[in-house]
Amino acid sequence: MALHRLLSQQLLLFGWTILAVTAASQPSSSCINSCGSLSIPYPFGTSEGCYFDESFLITCNNTSGSSTPFLRHCNLTVLNISLDGELRVSNFVARNCYNNSGLVDSDIFHLSLLNFSISYTKNKFTAVVCDTFVIFNGLSRGQNYTTGCLSLCDHINSVVNGYCSGIGCCQTSIPEGVTNFIVGLGSFNYHSTVLDFNPCGFGFVGEEDAYNFSFLDLKFLQNRTTIPLLLDWAVGNESCQDAKRNLTSYACKAAYGECYNFNNGPGYRCNAP
Ligand SMILES: *[C@@H]1O[C@H](CO)[C@@H](O)[C@H](O)[C@H]1NC(C)=O
Numbered sequence: 001m002a003l004h005r006l007l008s009q010q011l012l013l014f015g016w017t018i019l020a021v022t023a024a025s026q027p028s029s030s031c032i033n034s035c036g037s038l039s040i041p042y043p044f045g046t047s048e049g050c051y052f053d054e055s056f057l058i059t060c061n062n063t064s065g066s067s068t069p070f071l072r073h074c075n076l077t078v079l080n081i082s083l084d085g086e087l088r089v090s091n092f093v094a095r096n097c098y099n100n101s102g103l104v105d106s107d108i109f110h111l112s113l114l115n116f117s118i119s120y121t122k123n124k125f126t127a128v129v130c131d132t133f134v135i136f137n138g139l140s141r142g143q144n145y146t147t148g149c150l151s152l153c154d155h156i157n158s159v160v161n162g163y164c165s166g167i168g169c170c171q172t173s174i175p176e177g178v179t180n181f182i183v184g185l186g187s188f189n190y191h192s193t194v195l196d197f198n199p200c201g202f203g204f205v206g207e208e209d210a211y212n213f214s215f216l217d218l219k220f221l222q223n224r225t226t227i228p229l230l231l232d233w234a235v236g237n238e239s240c241q242d243a244k245r246n247l248t249s250y251a252c253k254a255a256y257g258e259c260y261n262f263n264n265g266p267g268y269r270c271n272a273p
Pocket residue numbers: 061062063070075
C-alpha cells in the first residue's frame with residue numbers, strides 16, 4: 001500500500017514535470033493541490049500561478065464542513081482527474097415533467113467548455129422517454145449540428161427492462177470535438193396517454209458505463225439529477241509538428257516521452273516512456 005502510494009506520487013511528480021515545461025511561470029510550492037478527497041495535479045490548479053491557463057482552474061467550495069471542487073469555467077463538480085488526459089465531471093440531466101394541466105417543470109441544459117471536449121468514445125447521449133423527442137444541439141469543430149432521438153410507447157409492458165432498447169430509452173453517439181451543447185426536450189401529446197407511468201422525459205450526456213436503463217427510470221429517473229461525464233483535455237492548441245518548432249516551450253522532450261496529437265480537439269499530449 002505504502003509502496004503503491006509512493007509510486008503514484010512519483011507518477012504524479014513525473015506528469016507535473018512533463019507539463020510544467022510548457023508553462024511560462026511554473027507553479028510554486030505554495031499551491032493548494034487538493035480539495036476534499038480530490039487531488040489536483042498540474043496543469044490543474046486552484047489559484048493564480050498554479051494552473052496552466054484558466055480552463056484548468058478548479059475552485060474549492062467549502063460549505064457545511066465538506067469541500068466540493070468545481071471546474072470554474074463551466075461550474076461543474078469535478079469527480080476525478082487523470083494525468084493521461086481525462087477529466088470526470090458531474091453533468092446535469094435535462095427534463096420536462098407534465099401533469100393533467102400540461103407542462104409543469106422544464107429544465108433544459110446548456111454546457112460550454114473552454115478548451116476541453118467531450119470524450120466521444122466514452123460518452124453517449126441518452127433519452128429516457130415514452131412521449132418525447134430529445135434534441136442534442138452541439139458545436140463540433142466550429143460546426144453547429146443537431147441530432148437526437150425519440151421514443152413513443154403506449155404501455156409500460158412494451159418497455160424492455162435492463163438495457164436501452166429504443167423503446168422507453170434511446171441512445172446515440174457523440175461526434176469528435178464537441179465543446180458546447182444544449183439538451184432540449186419536446187413532447188407530442190403532453191404525456192397525456194402515458195402520465196401514469198411516464199410523467200417526465202429525461203435527456204443527458206454522460207459516461208456510457210455509468211448508466212443502465214431500468215423501467216423504474218421512466219417515472220422520475222429514480223430521483224437522479226446528475227451523471228458522470230468524461231472530458232478530454234490536452235496542453236496548448238498546437239499539433240506535435242508545430243509545437244516541436246519551438247524547443248523551449250515544447251513539452252515532450254526526449255526524456256519525457258513521445259508527442260502524440262490529440263484527436264478530439266486542439267493541443268497535444270506526451271506519452272510517458
Ligand atoms: C457552493 O455551495 C453552495 C451550497 O451548496 C452553493 O449555494 C453555491 O452556489 C456554491 N458555489 C459555487 C461557486 O458553486
